[in-house]
Amino acid sequence: MPNPLVVANWKMNGDRAFAGAFFSALDLSGVVADVAICPPFPYLMQVVESAGKMGSGKLSVGAQNVSAEEAGAFTGEVSADMLGDCGARYAIVGHSERRTLYGESSELVAKKFAAAKGAGLVPIICVGETLEEREAGRTLDVISAQLQAVVDHAGAESWRGVVVAYEPVWAIGTGKTATPEQAQEVHRFIRERLGEAGVETPLLYGGSVKGSNAAALFAQQDIDGALVGGASLDAKEFTGICRAAG
Template sequence: MRTPLLAANWKMNGSREFAERFFTELNLEGVKSGVVVCPSFPYLGLVADAAEKSGGFSLGAQDLSQEPKGAFTGEVSASMLLDWNTRYVIVGHSERRSLYGETSELVAKKFVAAQEAGLTPILCVGETLEEREQERTLEVVAEQLQAVADIIDSAGWKQSVIAYEPVWAIGTGKTATPDEAQAVHAFIRSQLGDLGAEVQILYGGSVKSANARELFAQADIDGALVGGASLDAGEFAEICRAAV
């Protein structure tokens, strides 16, 4: 049985004061899922300390470089993340793809860099509104997965997490219906071969406590990558409690 996983993506939000208050207010009593908090890079140390003290969640990062070290100003390597006991790292988030031009090939290299260092990549895949209206959802998702499959062996999927995030639902208040999300999750699982049944597949796209339980009731939805709602400690905890 796959253990549910809830990942908070704070994006470029927060401050030291916010982070300290968040963990003072975060109450994970009754939460049975795995929980990951992904702050922006400057707050990795602060969140790492909070994770060590509470023991209730793991530390994740929002991105990493595909390079192990060198003259790459502004980049952060896998080994640097490991220095803070980071366990997870998001790769290929739609904002990295759309705003910073990250190709599926680059995302695949980041996926491999994370795994080779011992980090668990959370690989984001998903379609834009235009692609959805063109009925290309499955084609786009398959292409994004294939870019990774081309440079790993099939066992590589086992030490990874996939997050389906329909781009049109991120930060818009819109969300795929549970049936729509389930259909894509089932498709993703089918693309992963023999290990598909073991891989955690999360949903990301305006997840809230109001819709979380219905989403998590679907057979192939194993949790969520939570954006805006993860900035409210109480709301995020309620989302986590909805995953059983």
């Protein structure tokens, strides 16, 4: 099974002072899980520098988004090569907020996935269903289609060396969370859907993960870690989640 991974997604929060204070309070001593911090773009290099000073081989930095394009007249976009040049290791693609608020299709997400991987980054591809889709019993169909878009664009072999995060849209920023059993059911489906690559692919749960529910989620067989939103803004709580992961 893959090593546990916990990813902090700060979203559009913080400033230079916040980033400095966060790392001053972050304590990864004894943490087994790999850890990644995904700050807003302007603070990426500051966070890379701070992570380097901690001297932990388990701490990496990622981006919250990436362009599907390599270079050119795409004002406001940031390419995968640029992110790698700044020291990023990971790139989140297809976060539910990108899909729902900015209309990113599964096809565009697949292109971003391929762009990140092609530049040597590790894509963290997010999949998940809305409340309406869950209540209609379509959860697995929706996730299957989101995963299939990647296969259609990049091929089934592209699943090696990536991370998949299941984040039910209805649990993002609402305080609600899937039960450990609900999350496990979807994670098991994803692992099977990935075929041979699923054995080594870290599967993360995202959706109001907190220190109070992390251990119960991580106890599930196919949950390898978490994509943490709001709770990642509190260094002490985030540290607790990392410890719960292993």
